[in-house]
Amino acid sequence: MFHMIRDFFLLLLLVATVEMGIRYALVRYQFASTEQARVDQAAQQLSNDVKSIMLNSGGPLAAQTVYPILKRNYDDLGLSIAVIPSDVTVESMKQSFKIDVQGLQPIWKDGPHLESAVTLTAEQFCLNCHVKAKVGDVLGTVKVGSYLDRKETAWWTEVKLTAGSLSLKILVHTILLFFLLKARMEPLLSLRSTVSRLARGLVDLSPRAKVNGADEFGELAQDLNHFLDRINVVVTDLDQILNKVVDASGRLSSLNRDLEQTIDGLRETSSRSTEGQMQGASADYRALAQTLREMALLEANMQNIAQSGQQVLHRLTHVEKSK
Structure with a gap:
């Protein structure tokens, strides 16, 4: 200023x-x-x-x-x-x-x-x-x-006569401009403070700009608040997707361990009697079938996660265009 x-x-x-x-x-x-x-x-x-x-x-x-x-x-x-x-x-x-x-x-x-x-x-x-x-x-x-x-x-006489009054006029205009800018720049300074808090807060999207009127600065503050609201929704969706991915990763690890145990069990029972082998194999096959069903369920969950990710990307694209 x-x-x-x-x-x-x-x-x-x-x-x-x-x-x-x-x-x-x-x-x-x-x-x-x-x-x-x-x-x-x-x-x-x-x-x-x-x-x-x-x-x-x-x-x-x-x-x-x-x-x-x-x-x-x-x-x-x-x-x-x-x-x-x-x-x-x-x-x-x-x-x-x-x-x-x-x-x-x-x-x-x-x-x-x-x-x-x-x-x-x-x-x-x-x-x-x-x-x-x-x-x-x-x-x-x-x-x-x-x-x-x-x-x-x-x-030159006119210049000297008008120099004093012109200097006073310039000084008065400068002082009036200072107070006018101070009054008109306050909303912009508030916006700058909000943006600064957002920059320092990293993932903290809680700060909101103060809407002081219906002028251009007020409209800009409203647009910034709406943009932050949309970003907050997108971040929430991303958190949910991340939780789903973490959960699916845990379940996938568990299924891998179960599958390895089943295969090891099949190898251990290969040297036993035929009857015992048939009974043990039947139980192992049932466990394997359960594992395959869980893997199919995991695949469905991963597809849902992919669809959610596409929705988030669509929202991000919409927010970017709205900027």
């Missing part, structure tokens, strides 16, 4: 490890298959946000305040963003608002990543602030990048 609990505990650890490995593989797969579409969508959303900011009165001034908020929001989504103003926009902001716009300069680090960029072009309403631009000029570019190491960092 303790080996089963140990194996179960190790199996849970293995399952947890495999689950974390599968999650990591899923992170890599999603990054390779679906992350580019997510980055493209985020870049388009960022361009719409920038346009919405510029539509407000004092948009260029408000952008300096809103851009850091956008950066934090996209950081929470695991994305890096940049808003790069064009030269036309920089010159226009200097002339209109006397400010040197910087936007959000990209801080791209080395490592596997995906990137998407959307250009912002001037429309008619943009010319109020972008005095140096014409309709259709590029006012700036928004970029969104997604790095694999940020995905891996998020995965």
Whole structure:
């Protein structure tokens, strides 16, 4: 039982490890298959946000305040963003608002990543602030990048957060399994004790398994008890046959001695008178006839013993098939 609990505990650890490995593989797969579409969508959303900011009165001034908020929001989504103003926009902001716009300069680090960029072009309403631009000029570019190491960092953080709860869960499950096995294995342990007593008792077939319920262990205990009952019947029959064989052997020995005495008597009387010989021979022949009758009776008993032996063999075959 303790080996089963140990194996179960190790199996849970293995399952947890495999689950974390599968999650990591899923992170890599999603990054390779679906992350580019997510980055493209985020870049388009960022361009719409920038346009919405510029539509407000004092948009260029408000952008300096809103851009850091956008950066934090996209950081929470695991994305890096940049808003790069064009030269036309920089010159226009200097002339209109006397400010040197910087936007959000990209801080791209080395490592596997995906990137998407959307250009912002001037429309008619943009010319109020972008005095140096014409309709259709590029006012700036928004970029969104997604790095694999940020995905891996998020995965590792999840692993560390779930490691404690997962360890506690494994421990609780192992304890519950111990008590469950202890309750469910008690009938099996009782069967094992019964079989052990039978093995030590040699010919003692008196031990019986305790039937604790109607489940599989209870049915197994009943089958074992029925099997022992049948074996007990077979052993009883074998004892009876053995007694008959011993009795027949004794009688056969007695008949052999009587036959030898009769033959010796016939030899001794061969030298006597004819009349005495006839009388003695008549008595000897009668004794010999009695001996032959007893031998015929012994032969009948031996046939009965053989038939009983065949019945026992038939029962043994039936018991073996029932196993």
